[in-house]
Amino acid sequence: MTENPKNxxxxxxxxxxxxxxxxxxxxxxxxxxxxxxxxxxxSGTGKSVLLRSITGLLKPRAGRIRxxxxxxxxxxxxxxxxxxxxWGVLFQDGALFSSLTVAQNVEVPLREHLRLPQKLMDxxxxxxxxxxxxxxxxxxxxxxxxxxGMRKRAGLARALALDPEILFLDEPTAGLDPIGAAAFDELxxxxxxxxxxxxxxxxxxxxxxxxxxxxxxVLAERRVLVVGTMDDMLKVDHPWVREYFHGPRSRAAGIxxxxx
Amino acid sequence: xxxxxxxSIEENATSWRLAASGDWLMRSAGPxxxxxxxxxxxxxxxxxxxxxxxxxxxxxxxxxxxxxxxLEADGVEVDLVNASRDHEFLIQKVAENDRPCTVEEPExxxxxxxxxxxxxxxxxxxxxxxxxLGFMGLVAAATGRMIAHPSRFRFTSFVHFIEKTGFDALPIxxxxxxxxxxxxxxxxxxxxxxxxxxxxxxxxLGVVMLRELAVLLSAVIxxxxxxxxxxxxxxxxxxxEEIDAMRxxxxxxxxxxxxxxxxxxxxxxxxxxxxxxxxxLLGGGLMAWIVLDxxxxxxxxxxxxxxxxxxFLVGVSRAPFFAAIIALCGCYEGLRVEGSAESVGYHTTKSxxxxxxxxxxxxxxxxxxxxxxxx
Numbered sequence: 111m112t113e114n115p116k117n118x119x120x121x122x123x124x125x126x127x128x129x130x131x132x133x134x135x136x137x138x139x140x141x142x143x144x145x146x147x148x149x150x151x152x153s154g155t156g157k158s159v160l161l162r163s164i165t166g167l168l169k170p171r172a173g174r175i176r177x178x179x180x181x182x183x184x185x186x187x188x189x190x191x192x193x194x195x196x197w198g199v200l201f202q203d204g205a206l207f208s209s210l211t212v213a214q215n216v217e218v219p220l221r222e223h224l225r226l227p228q229k230l231m232d233x234x235x236x237x238x239x240x241x242x243x244x245x246x247x248x249x250x251x252x253x254x255x256x257x258x259g260m261r262k263r264a265g266l267a268r269a270l271a272l273d274p275e276i277l278f279l280d281e282p283t284a285g286l287d288p289i290g291a292a293a294f295d296e297l298x299x300x301x302x303x304x305x306x307x308x309x310x311x312x313x314x315x316x317x318x319x320x321x322x323x324x325x326x327x328v329l330a331e332r333r334v335l336v337v338g339t340m341d342d343m344l345k346v347d348h349p350w351v352r353e354y355f356h357g358p359r360s361r362a363a364g365i366x367x368x369x370x
Numbered sequence: 371x372x373x374x375x376x377x378s379i380e381e382n383a384t385s386w387r388l389a390a391s392g393d394w395l396m397r398s399a400g401p402x403x404x405x406x407x408x409x410x411x412x413x414x415x416x417x418x419x420x421x422x423x424x425x426x427x428x429x430x431x432x433x434x435x436x437x438x439x440x441l442e443a444d445g446v447e448v449d450l451v452n453a454s455r456d457h458e459f460l461i462q463k464v465a466e467n468d469r470p471c472t473v474e475e476p477e478x479x480x481x482x483x484x485x486x487x488x489x490x491x492x493x494x495x496x497x498x499x500x501x502x503l504g505f506m507g508l509v510a511a512a513t514g515r516m517i518a519h520p521s522r523f524r525f526t527s528f529v530h531f532i533e534k535t536g537f538d539a540l541p542i543x544x545x546x547x548x549x550x551x552x553x554x555x556x557x558x559x560x561x562x563x564x565x566x567x568x569x570x571x572x573x574x575l576g577v578v579m580l581r582e583l584a585v586l587l588s589a590v591i592x593x594x595x596x597x598x599x600x601x602x603x604x605x606x607x608x609x610x611e612e613i614d615a616m617r618x619x620x621x622x623x624x625x626x627x628x629x630x631x632x633x634x635x636x637x638x639x640x641x642x643x644x645x646x647x648x649x650x651l652l653g654g655g656l657m658a659w660i661v662l663d664x665x666x667x668x669x670x671x672x673x674x675x676x677x678x679x680x681x682f683l684v685g686v687s688r689a690p691f692f693a694a695i696i697a698l699c700g701c702y703e704g705l706r707v708e709g710s711a712e713s714v715g716y717h718t719t720k721s722x723x724x725x726x727x728x729x730x731x732x733x734x735x736x737x738x739x740x741x742x743x744x745x
Contacts, residue, residue, distance in 0.1 A: 195397070208710035213473040225400045230436075232473050234399075237432060240467035249471035254709040273396045273427035304463050305428065306456075 117176075118143045118276055118308040119164060124173035126156070126163050133159045135332040137173070141276075146302055146309040148319045151329030152350065157312045158202075160329065161278055164310070165199055166190070177276070195223055198274035202281050204265030206253040212264045213239065213249040219271045234271070242267035243297050259290040263297075270301070276308045277301075283315045295321040316355075316363040328354075374398045375430060377405070386411035391422035394430025402430075406437045412446055421452030431460045435468070505702045509632060512625045527630040535596040535631075536638030540645060542595070543588050547579070547646035550587065551653025554578055559662050571662070572669060573676035575654040580677055584646035585639075585685045586733055589692035592639060593725040597700035600631055601721040604704025605714040613705070623705070632697040639693035643686050680745055688736050692729050699725040 119141035126134045133156040141147045151157050162168040164175055166182055175182045180193060206215050216235040220226060226234070239249050242263040253261055262282060269277060282298065283291035299322045302309050313319060319326055319340065326343055328335045328351055336346050343355045354360070373392035380387050388409075394402065409416075418434065420426075438448040453461070477483050516523050558571035604627055607613055613623045651673070658664035664672075703721035707713045 208712050211474050213471060217473070220396075224397060227400075227403065230399065230403050233436065233470070234396075234429065234432060235473065236469060236471045237428070237464055237467040239471060240469040241428075241463070246469050246471035250473060250475045273429055304460065 148323035197276040198269030204261035393425040396429030415447035531634030548653035551650035555654035555657040572672040576677040579650035585643040600700030601704040605707030635693040640689035
């Protein structure tokens with residue numbers, strides 16, 4: 111990390127809700143450039159809602175979201191499109207377009223935003239697919255022919271197609287076996303270092319938090335409860351945070367050393 | 371934002387020198403690629419100076435790598451100099467990931483592809499007939515079991531589908547048959563006028579509506595409205611493994627999903643056809659009263675002379691057959707959904723097209739049949 115880190119994402123006073131209930135209320139969060147921020151929280155605390163708000167898929171009721179200093183909610187179409195090219199999103203199950211092959215999926219953003227000759231696009235798709243850790247023979251396959259882990263890798267290749275500066279990951283290791291999950295953690299870390307990415311990572315996976323995240327933000331009570339490193343988390347005296355980081359699964363992951 | 375990526379090139383006595391500057395990023399890859407592809411320093415070696423680069427991503431790194439790869443294949447010595455550590459690392463990373471792959475499986479020669487498609491289609495049709503017959507058998511068996519053990523009948527679900535396919539369809543069926551009634555009454559009067567037979571438009575309206583049109587229109591509307599819904603509902607349940615989950619509990623999806631829909635349509639379609647009859651006559655009668663100066667009492671008297679119970683029965687007796695076609699097509703296609711959301715759409719379309727086609731074929735068969743037995 112640089113000595114004087116700038117913020118890639120700044121969220122101020124964000125309120126998002128459906129119907130009568132607010133999911134997030136007056137939430138503040140900063141993501142520094144070049145860091146991997148892990149966002150954790152119980153089911154239904156609005157982790158995915160936060161991700162969807164920052165990427166503009168949900169309209170907040172109040173608050174300001176700035177990405178690279180630009181206020182997302184106030185941009186016109188053109189500026190928004192330009193900004194959207196600077197981030198990539200990996201959805202939970204990859205969200206690949208089912209009528210296209212993996213390689214064609216990776217080419218979609220290239221085709222949409224850049225004017226490149228087909229041959230160059232094929233080459234770019236090839237090395238992106240390889241970087242995401244997929245074998246070459248996966249490229250001409252359709253998403254329905256792939257396993258869950260491969261779909262996630264393909265989704266990652268597509269998210270990285272335009273060489274974004276920020277990568278949003280929604281539960282990247284959910285549904286993967288431990289070996290696959292560990293390999294995916296390793297892949298995220300390696301890509302982050304190679305491409306100097308800022309990563310916003312929503313997860314439930316303590317191993318992932320431990321293995322890849324620089325800082326962790328805990329969502330609870332409709333806001334960000336605490337932000338800090340893993341060591342900071344272990345000192346927090348909030349019942350949910352204690353339960354989460356000191357629970358049996360946490361001990362198994364080798365994070366917390368108290369107890370037995 | 372810094373300058374877009376560019377490069378300058380100069381020729382020395384013994385070599386060429388390419389100086390890259392600005393941001394070599396994915397978004398400027400298009401023009402850069404075109405310029406780099408024209409590069410041909412043969413036979414002298416090429417020195418690539420990366421010292422002037424202000425930014426580099428994998429797009430730019432790939433361009434540098436692919437150019438070097440192309441020239442080296444042509445026997446040109448390429449030397450990358452003054453690259454920062456990060457840039458060098460990035461170029462090395464993309465080089466490691468140079469594993470070309472096919473984007474899409476190539477298709478064979480056109481004639482072969484055509485023949486293969488015809489063959490697959492024929493095979494598919496054959497299996498389709500066999501599977502459809504099998505499915506009808508399964509539904510018949512499940513319905514039989516239900517009659518033998520009435521306690522297994524899903525009454526709530528049955529009533530739900532009666533509401534969805536019957537009650538909720540009343541406005542649209544009523545509206546359409548009403549409008550068609552108006553059209554037939556008016557067109558009948560206009561066309562019969564030159565022959566002095568204007569008064570016989572009631573015969574035309576009564577016979578056409580009751581014998582053929584009301585039941586056919588209801589069936590087409592229900593095929594589009596409920597048949598498609600059956601396919602989509604069952605199809606998305608199949609995608610979410612709900613059907614497999616049922617099987618693991620020892621529950622029969624045919625019994626739970628298909629039979630209630632099938633029986634509900636058997637009940638509702640005849641009622642809808644009757645409702646359509648009434649609305650069609652109402653539309654025609656209203657037209658007669660307002661435009662053709664035939665008061666309601668006269669209209670009813672003439673209508674009673676033109677039609678009798680058998681006219682109505684000839685029409686409505688087809689409704690259960692249509693209902694069976696629509697329900698079976700809808701559920702069958704729903705159960706054949708697999709893989710992706712696209713498949714749901716494909717099978718939904720197929721179920722609607724198939725059921726409307728079969729309904730019209732059946733109508734034709736019935737008309738011939740009733741004419742033959744002289745009803």
